[in-house]
Amino acid sequence: MTGETLLSLDRATKRFGGITALDGLSFNVTQGEIVGVIGPNGAGKTTLFNVITGAYTLTSGTISYRGQSIGGLRPHRIAGMGIARTFQNIRLFASMTVWEHLLVAQPRGNGWSHLLPAAMGDKAARRRAEEVLTFFGLEDLRNRDAATLPYGLQRRVEMARALTAGPRLLLLDEPVAGMNADEAEELKSLLVALRDQMGLTILLIEHDMSFVMTLCEYLFVLDFGSKIGEGTPTVVRRDPKVLSAYLGDDE
Numbered sequence: 001m002t003g004e005t006l007l008s009l010d011r012a013t014k015r016f017g018g019i020t021a022l023d024g025l026s027f028n029v030t031q032g033e034i035v036g037v038i039g040p041n042g043a044g045k046t047t048l049f050n051v052i053t054g055a056y057t058l059t060s061g062t063i064s065y066r067g068q069s070i071g072g073l074r075p076h077r078i079a080g081m082g083i084a085r086t087f088q089n090i091r092l093f094a095s096m097t098v099w100e101h102l103l104v105a106q107p108r109g110n111g112w113s114h115l116l117p118a119a120m121g122d123k124a125a126r127r128r129a130e131e132v133l134t135f136f137g138l139e140d141l142r143n144r145d146a147a148t149l150p151y152g153l154q155r156r157v158e159m160a161r162a163l164t165a166g167p168r169l170l171l172l173d174e175p176v177a178g179m180n181a182d183e184a185e186e187l188k189s190l191l192v193a194l195r196d197q198m199g200l201t202i203l204l205i206e207h208d209m210s211f212v213m214t215l216c217e218y219l220f221v222l223d224f225g226s227k228i229g230e231g232t233p234t235v236v237r238r239d240p241k242v243l244s245a246y247l248g249d250d251e
């Protein structure tokens with residue numbers, strides 16, 4: 001179902017000592033949308049993902065997901081509720097195949113399994129990994145050492161791994177970084193398919209403006225931890241505040 005709020009932040013603030021990385025940030029993400037988060041370096045975009053996923057605890061304010069407050073929950077609990085992410089700096093394991101990456105990442109029981117042999121025996125996990133592998137067109141690369149693949153493919157493996165948990169909300173931190181134009185175009189179709197076929201809601205941080213402006217239905221613009229603009233790409237690219245803080249150099 002679309003039109004409902006899936007994720008909601010209310011005056012979310014995160015301080016690191018004297019640095020205010022998120023400064024009273026409030027916004028809602030509607031279920032089924034592909035939403036972009038843009039803004040200059042250091043604006044607080046990655047911190048936003050870190051507080052949503054429970055990697056960091058908010059200094060003040062609230063985050064709710066499907067109407068339930070998730071502030072203060074442990075990362076594996078939040079992941080288990082259907083929020084998955086990828087990282088700005090690719091985090092793949094050395095000496096592990098693509099297939100193995102898809103199996104170890106699946107949450108089970110109370111937490112996340114880091115025990116490969118256990119995961120290998122789980123039929124449901126294997127079926128899910130197989131589905132995701134096919135969806136991402138990685139079948140031929142299943143036995144390759146993931147960390148030695150070209151950068152664009154590593155990013156794809158990371159996304160596939162995030163998907164094996166069967167999330168509702170996917171957070172992507174600069175998914176296009178390191179991809180060439182063709183790979184970025186393919187990724188765009190893939191993300192639309194994920195939303196259309198799996199009903200995912202996608203929140204993505206990206207500096208590649210042509211990617212963001214052509215893919216996202218809605219954008220939030222951050223600067224110094226605050227929201228300085230939001231709306232459709234058409235609205236945001238004409239917003240004088242956004243232009244001077246971020247888009248000015250670009251256009």
Ligand SMILES: Nc1ncnc2c1ncn2[C@@H]1O[C@H](COP(=O)(O)OP(=O)(O)OP(=O)(O)O)[C@@H](O)[C@H]1O
Nearest residue numbers: 016019020021040041042043044045046047048088
């Ligand atoms: N763990 C941390 N400890 C201290 N300061 C941090 C930490 N994480 C982030 N910061 C600071 O918070 C601010 C926001 O950082 P963040 O990584 O969220 O920015 P960003 O918008 O993702 O930037 P970029 O586009 O460069 O990735 C920066 O000033 C950063 O130095």
Ligand SMILES: [Mg+2]
Nearest residue numbers: 045046047088
């Ligand atoms: Mg970042």
